[in-house]
Amino acid sequence: MALITLRRNLCHLSDFRIHGALAALKSQPVNHVHKVVGERLGPRFSSRQPEPFRVRFHHARCKEFHSENGNDLPPAGEPVFSHDRDGFEQNLKSMDEQIFYRRLNSSASSEEVLSFINTLETLPDTMAAAALQRVCEVAQKDGEQRLPKAVLENPVFQALCVPFEQEPSKLSNTSLVTALQALTLLDVGPQSNLLRSLVAECQHRLHRGGLEVHGLCVLGESLIQLQGPGCATLDLIIYQLQGENLETFPPEDIVALYRILQACAEKADQHQTFLNKINNFALSIVSNLSPKSISQVLTALVVLDQTQALPLVIKLGKYVVRHIPHFTNQELRKVLEAFIYFGHNDRFLTTALEQHVASLCLTLDPEVVSTVTEYCSRKRILSEPILNAVAETFVCQLEKFSPSQISELIEAFGRLNYLPPNASALFRKLEDRLFTHINYFPPKTLLKLLHSCSLIECHPVNFMAKLFSPYFLQRLLGEESHLDRLSLAQLTQLLLTSILECPFYKGPKLLPKYQVKSFLTPCCSLETPVDFQLYKFVMSGLIDSLGARQYFASKVLTPYCYTIDVEIKLDEEGFVLPFTVNEDVHKRVALCIDGPNRFCLNSKHLLGKEAIKQRHLRLLGYKVVQIPYYEIETLKSRLELVEYLQRKLFSQNAGICW
Known part of the structure; x- marks a missing residue:
């Protein structure tokens, strides 16, 4: 494991006598620091064999970290000299990695991470890379698109980055790819010197065949993030991964491999043999996947159109049942979309969804509500607990639903021929929304919504005149030369409904040229063909x-x-x-x-x-x-x-x- 002496990256030896972390760096511009680092590091490393690389911070006492390990603390004003290598090695031996990572992961802000790092005297390069990664992670969680200026200008952060930029060849593979992965979490710009240096070193090791499986996966995902799926190096990464034994891949790298291939979906046919091997091997690791990983694998299978991987989808489905309460809203939505795509359904999954939706009735995200409803609709699952919860959520939080989400909910009720207990309140709310925001509904969305209402005898009499008007029909036509068959069939059935079930309707009728002769068509039929x-x-x-x-x-x-x-x-x-x-x-x-x-x-x-x-x-x-x-x-x-x-x-x- 390499050790990075960050103390050398900060300033001249004489400056280390200044009490307080990184005080000398604060007084010098970053370019000056880089120049000094180059001058100091160059002769030292050219005159002898490469030695372990370390990050070293200067401070009076390693208060927080060493006190947790029970170490005696030196007097507050006692200086520490860089030539005291025995002391450094002793510090490293006494470092408890578990304490370090626990403290690092508990840090809730970039400033807190850097403040903690500033209390340490030396850091192995793997820990320095982990610290860099944590800085980027917490910034991303705060909704930042790129690292804040205050972090970029922080002397500790600058000192942390120097060895990664100037001496990447001295880093271990793990530290190298971890630092690269960290910096791609946020937009630091592909032209960044630091990023450019890390990418160049990774590519150098790639061409030498010096990266192991995890490094290849991280590099592949990082290059996709930085340069897009068209990156030429990506083909070499996939080629090298194909030569590896899948049984040596940990589950997280199998998931990363799916993400890489998903980004190159247009080349799926070229990689189908490799994909078949991955799909077969993935059956053995499903039980070890986290909810997030299961969601990502299912999403990749959809994007890559792996319809032949149904055994894997079915097995993933069994484990999805166990994880339903632990998925995020986005993950659950992706899982259900995959099951809709592959036509998978399971009564145990339905039961788990019923419990989950009922328990979170009024707090579920509208996207999740509409996806759960669509899943029930597509699979013809008449689940009263789910539909009742959806109806209750709709009535209480109607303003949060978009026109397309409203349409999906009502279409499900119409398709499944189900009226919830609060149907009167639901359709009263829907009617109010249509009266006030009807222009926000795209024409086809509005038509599908009102047609679905008629299926369950909640006839949209107040809106039929609008549907049959030439203005609406022109909007429905849009830029097309003719209306699609399904829209014409829905309009015709609404006309028939107005005549048979709403004889009191006296508004305009649908013109004959917009009426179909049959509701039974090869596709988009309003009737189900006989078995x-x-x-x-x-x-x-x-x-x-x-x-x-x-x-x-x-x-x-x-x-x-x-x-x-x-x-x-x-x-x-x-x-x-x-x-x-x-x-x-x-x-x-x-x-x-x-x-x-x-x-x-x-x-x-x-x-x-x-x-x-x-x-x-x-x-x-x-x-x-x-x-x-x-x-x-x-x-x-x-x-x-x-x-x-x-x-x-x-x-x-x-x-x-x-």
């Missing part, structure tokens, strides 16, 4: 029940944009007619063959878009007969299926005869 296997099974039972295929039609597009899974036509007396007959049709039966995807996850609760479809079909005069998957799954034979369909179709209340 094919379930459909085939029910079809076979219908043929046996009705006697022939001609007595029912399948996948029928109605004049009202909805597609019916199976339609049966009845005459005035309730007898079944062939589907080709269009005369004497008195009643139409719509069979909704509802597979699992039409319900909330693991529940019998219809999604909002399926609920509004069945509601509208009834208002249009159809007799809606629901055939849910969970009833079909209980049937064990074809005979049971036929009997089940006959009960559904020919019950006393069905009005169907055969």
